[in-house]
Amino acid sequence: MQEFLQYLFSGITNGAIYAVIALGFSTLYSATDLINFAQGEFVMLGALLLMTLWTQVSMPLWAAFPLAVLLVAAVGMVFDRVAIKTVKKPSPILLVLITVGASILFRGGAMLLWGKHSYSVPAFSSISAVEIGGAYLFPQSLWILGVVLVLVAGLNLFYHRTLTGKAMQAVAINKQAAELLGVASRKMTLLAWGLAAGLGAVAGVIISPITMSAYDMGTMLGLKGFCAAMLGGLGNFWGAVVGGVLLGLTEAMGVGYVSSSLKDAIAFLLLLLILYAKPTGILGKASSHRF
Amino acid sequence: MADKKERSGSPGQEPPEPVPAGATPRRAGLGQRLLPYAGYLVVTAGLCAYGLWADNYYYTQLLTFIGIHTLLAVGLNMVMGYAGQISLGHAAFFGLGAYTTGALTVHLSWPPLAALPAALAVPALVAFIVGMPTLKLHGYYLGMGTLGFGMIIHILFREWTALTGGPNGLVGIPVLSAGPVSLAGGKTYLFLVWGAVLLSFGMCSRIVHSRVGRALSAIHFSEQAAAAVGVDTMRAKLEVFVFSAALAALAGFLYAHMVTFISPSSFSFLVSIRIVAMVVIGGMASIWGSLFGAGLLTLLPEWLHVFSEYEVMIYGLVLVVVMIFFPQGLTRGVLDAYERARRRKTGAGPSA
Numbered sequence: 277m278q279e280f281l282q283y284l285f286s287g288i289t290n291g292a293i294y295a296v297i298a299l300g301f302s303t304l305y306s307a308t309d310l311i312n313f314a315q316g317e318f319v320m321l322g323a324l325l326l327m328t329l330w331t332q333v334s335m336p337l338w339a340a341f342p343l344a345v346l347l348v349a350a351v352g353m354v355f356d357r358v359a360i361k362t363v364k365k366p367s368p369i370l371l372v373l374i375t376v377g378a379s380i381l382f383r384g385g386a387m388l389l390w391g392k393h394s395y396s397v398p399a400f401s402s403i404s405a406v407e408i409g410g411a412y413l414f415p416q417s418l419w420i421l422g423v424v425l426v427l428v429a430g431l432n433l434f435y436h437r438t439l440t441g442k443a444m445q446a447v448a449i450n451k452q453a454a455e456l457l458g459v460a461s462r463k464m465t466l467l468a469w470g471l472a473a474g475l476g477a478v479a480g481v482i483i484s485p486i487t488m489s490a491y492d493m494g495t496m497l498g499l500k501g502f503c504a505a506m507l508g509g510l511g512n513f514w515g516a517v518v519g520g521v522l523l524g525l526t527e528a529m530g531v532g533y534v535s536s537s538l539k540d541a542i543a544f545l546l547l548l549l550i551l552y553a554k555p556t557g558i559l560g561k562a563s564s565h566r567f
Numbered sequence: 568m569a570d571k572k573e574r575s576g577s578p579g580q581e582p583p584e585p586v587p588a589g590a591t592p593r594r595a596g597l598g599q600r601l602l603p604y605a606g607y608l609v610v611t612a613g614l615c616a617y618g619l620w621a622d623n624y625y626y627t628q629l630l631t632f633i634g635i636h637t638l639l640a641v642g643l644n645m646v647m648g649y650a651g652q653i654s655l656g657h658a659a660f661f662g663l664g665a666y667t668t669g670a671l672t673v674h675l676s677w678p679p680l681a682a683l684p685a686a687l688a689v690p691a692l693v694a695f696i697v698g699m700p701t702l703k704l705h706g707y708y709l710g711m712g713t714l715g716f717g718m719i720i721h722i723l724f725r726e727w728t729a730l731t732g733g734p735n736g737l738v739g740i741p742v743l744s745a746g747p748v749s750l751a752g753g754k755t756y757l758f759l760v761w762g763a764v765l766l767s768f769g770m771c772s773r774i775v776h777s778r779v780g781r782a783l784s785a786i787h788f789s790e791q792a793a794a795a796v797g798v799d800t801m802r803a804k805l806e807v808f809v810f811s812a813a814l815a816a817l818a819g820f821l822y823a824h825m826v827t828f829i830s831p832s833s834f835s836f837l838v839s840i841r842i843v844a845m846v847v848i849g850g851m852a853s854i855w856g857s858l859f860g861a862g863l864l865t866l867l868p869e870w871l872h873v874f875s876e877y878e879v880m881i882y883g884l885v886l887v888v889v890m891i892f893f894p895q896g897l898t899r900g901v902l903d904a905y906e907r908a909r910r911r912k913t914g915a916g917p918s919a
Contacts, residue, residue, distance in 0.1 A: 311707055359887055365894050368706060369653060373847055376840050377886030384880030499718070499836070506711055537726045544715040544722075551712045552700045 278410030283532040284525070289417040291524020292424040293483050297501025298508065298516035299431065300475035306448035306511040307468035309368075310360070313375040316498020317382035318473045321348045322480025323489040324386060327395045337400060345477040351382075352473025353466055360469075361462075379494070386491035394488035420482045427478060428517060435513070444468065448511070496540065503543040507550050509557025518558060522546075606855050607765060614761055618754055627753040629869065631825060634760035635818045636861035640845040641764075641771055641854055642814030647843070648852035649775060650807050651787030652702065653710040656717025657842045660812040662724055662834030663690040664819025669737045669829055670730050679743050679824050686820040687813050694812030695805065702804045705790075717839050724831040736830025743824040751824075760821050764858075767814055771854050774810070783807055784852075848889055850896030859898050 300315050322344055329340035359374055360366075400419045405412040434441040446454040447464040455461050479497070480489075487493070504523045508515025523543055530542045550557060617630070643657050668686040671677040701712040724731050731737055742751035743759070750759055774780050782803045785793035794800050823829050841864060849860020867885065871878040893900035 311710075359891060362891050363894060367894070369647070369843075369847065370890055370894050372710070373840075373844060374887050374890045376844075377883045377890060379883070381880055381883030381887060384877070384883055387879060388876060495836070499714075502711070503715070510707070541719055541722045541726075544718040547715040548712060548719070551704060551708060551715070555704055555708045 279532065281409050281411035283528040285411060285413050285417060287525035287528030288521065289420050289486070289524070290527060291521035292420050293479050293497075293520070294501050294504040294523050295517045295520025296424055296427060296475055296479040296482075297497060298505035298520045299427075299513070300472040300479070301502055301505040302511050302513060302516040303475065304468050304472040305505075307444060308360075308465050310371050311368075311375070311502070312472065313372060313498065314355070314379035314382055315472065315476050315501060316494030316496070317379045317386075318348050318352060318476030318494070319480040319483070319497050319501075320386060320489070320491065320494035321351065321382065322477030323397075323484040323493065324390050324395065324480075324491070325477070326481045326484055327397050327489055328390075331395075331397060341481055344481055345474050348477035348480075349470040349474035352469045352476075355473075356466055356469035379498075383491055383494070390491055392491065394490040396488055397484040399485045414486075416482075416485050420486075423478065423482050427475070431513070440467070500543045503547040506547055507557060509560030512557060512559050515557050515559035522558075607768070610761070610765065610858075614758065618758065624753055627757050629865065631753075631757045631760050633858075633862045633865045634757070634764045635822050635825070636842075636845060636865050637764050637858045638760075638767055638818035638821070639815050639842045640849060640857035640861040641767055642811040642818075643842050644846045644849075644851065644854065644857045645771055645774070645783075645807050645814075646811045647846050648850075649780065649787065650783040650804060652804060652808070653706070653843075654713040654808075654811075654839075655710045655836075655843065656713035656715070656720070656839050657811075657815055658834045658836070658838035659717040659720035660690045660694060660815035661819045661822070661838070661842075662720060662829075662831075663693060664816030665823035665829045665834070666724060666731055666737070666819075667816075668820050669740050669823050672741050673737055673739055674730070679741055680745055683820060687816050690816035690819070691809050691813045694809045698805050698808040702801065702808060714836070714839070718836060721831055721835055724834060731831070734831060736828055738828050740823050740827045740829065742827060756825060760825075763817060763821065767817075768854055768858075774807075775854070779803060779806065844886060848886075848893075848897050850898040853896070853898055856896055856898040860896070863897065 297315060297319060300318070301311065304310055304312050304315075325344035325347055326340055329335045329344055330337055333340075335343070355378060359378060360371065363370065363374065399414070399416045401415050403415045405414045407413075435445055436442070443454065443459045444464045444467060446457070446459055447461045451461050454464075476498075479501070483497075500523065501520070504519040505516050506519070507523060508517065508519025523546060526546060527539060527542050531539050554560070617626075621627075639657065639661055643654060646652050646654050664686045667689045668679060668682040671682040671685060672679055697716055701709065701716065704712050725734050727733075742749070743756070744750055750756060775783075782793065782798045782800075785796070785798055786800050786803060790800050822833075845860035845864050846857060847860070848863060849858070850856030868878065868882065871881050874881055889897060895903075
């Protein structure tokens with residue numbers, strides 16, 4: 277029981293992080309039909325920027341956190357304008373390769389700026405771990421869960437209660453129709469890039485105290501966030517959340533009860549399983565067409 | 568909507584548009600018919616010349632690597648360029664070929680040539696089994712299915728320590744020999760690899776111009792339409808996927824016996840992406856483009872060594888820039904530029 281609780285806590289914590297990364301994928305996919313292989317690099321940039329701003333420049337956390345996220349969001353938007361919008365005849369494979377190239381570029385840039393070292397960051401609050409049923413719940417886990425809950429609620433409000441959010445959804449559903457109704461779809465695409473990159477950065481910021489941050493941390497996190505998004509249903513808001521938590525839990529239980537060498541394989545096994553059984557994901561519609 | 572996406576998503580698929588060549592149709596036609604043979608001749612002549620005069624270990628190694636990468640690229644090009652199916656896990660077949668022969672020759676001390684059939688059959692069989700459910704998927708979903716498969720195989724290489732040596736890799740793979748005749752020497756191996764490349768080119772162009780090849784390009788254009796006119800789309804896709812896996816496995820076999828040491832990092836996700844980049848940069852649905860793409864992406868890191876720590880960044884930058892400005896691949900881009908220049912010249916000629 278004690279073991280199970282411990283696995284549960286770590287599973288939910290990791291799951292929440294996967295969920296945020298998956299939300300980034302889904303936000304961008306529903307607005308632009310694009311899968312961004314540099315999403316993991318946004319996570320890495322968020323973690324390393326927070327480390328620099330907080331521990332090296334010694335900014336207070338409440339300023340360093342949003343600044344890191346905004347900077348990464350700006351990187352995402354610049355990337356959209358410089359590399360994605362300039363493609364004359366965009367095709368999925370081409371755009372995928374551009375984002376892959378960009379991920380190599382970001383990784384190389386981060387290696388220049390931060391070197392090949394791994395950095396650690398202190399936990400956000402110095403309260404000691406809480407004991408529940410013999411298992412320990414670390415305050416950073418609570419931070420992560422809290423941030424993710426606020427984020428999900430905020431995004432939900434944004435999509436359903438604000439005009440911009442509704443316009444973004446309109447573009448996601450039907451771009452031409454939205455344009456006819458006066459929605460500036462290019463602006464929405466840009467916003468989606470900023471949002472997706474920012475979400476990645478948030479994941480990086482909240483994960484940095486529980487893992488070592490280095491220039492190459494993004495690849496695996498990005499791919500797993502991607503698996504989570506597929507699991508729940510690509511482009512589906514709640515699907516990303518459900519997929520992330522499910523992936524985190526399965527991973528934690530698999531590592532705990534089966535074998536730790538399985539850890540990285542679980543995400544991809546789940547991915548294949550869902551692709552063969554129901555390609556549109558757990559919360560996806562029956563057909564593979566998006567709407 | 569998905570339909571529209573599919574069609575706009577395949578710039579390389581329409582057979583060379585007649586529009587740009589419209590000015591001089593007869594000469595272009597003849598040139599295009601001669602071009603393939605010219606290619607074989609040029610490569611053979613170049614190799615002979617190299618074999619006779621050059622004697623540089625580094626260049627021989629590099630050329631051999633280009634050959635191995637070309638095998639990978641041309642195989643994937645059959646799947647991606649001709650049949651229009653994305654595979655983001657091709658390094659898995661490359662690795663399966665290398666590890667099959669590695670395990671058989673190191674652990675069971677088989678002679679390398681005896682391991683060759685197994686090194687081709689195992690990946691082909693895996694491709695057949697995995698292809699059956701995976702090739703039912705389309706677009707991004709297919710990309711992700713193949714990506715997931717590639718990652719799992721990569722993790723298998725890393726974790727199945729008893730067979731693969733784990734993260735440290737498999738050491739002591741013997742060099743290639745046929746009975747008493749050693750095929751290991753630098754230039755001998757170079758000729759062997761390029762012989763395989765030219766053979767694979769011949770096979771691929773035969774397939775492309777055969778009934779199966781036409782079925783594949785029909786599938787590329789519209790799978791529903793192909794099925795409607797009686798193409799067994801699933802079977803055609805599976806066949807080309809298995810063929811392509813076998814070519815990648817051959818590349819893996821040649822690679823393993825060349826470097827005699829293999830480790831999981833040589834078959835990672837990034838390697839899969841590099842093979843895709845070779846195909847796209849060389850030009851989708853272009854057999855000789857594969858050679859070009861493989862050559863360029865093999866040489867590029869060598870050229871970038873002078874930038875030392877900026878190397879990785881510049882590599883990424885080059886990839887992005889090429890994709891933005893030459894969406895049809897560099898081969899196509901260069902040919903188009905040449906075509907434009909020539910048309911300007913011939914267009915100006917008669918009027919002056």
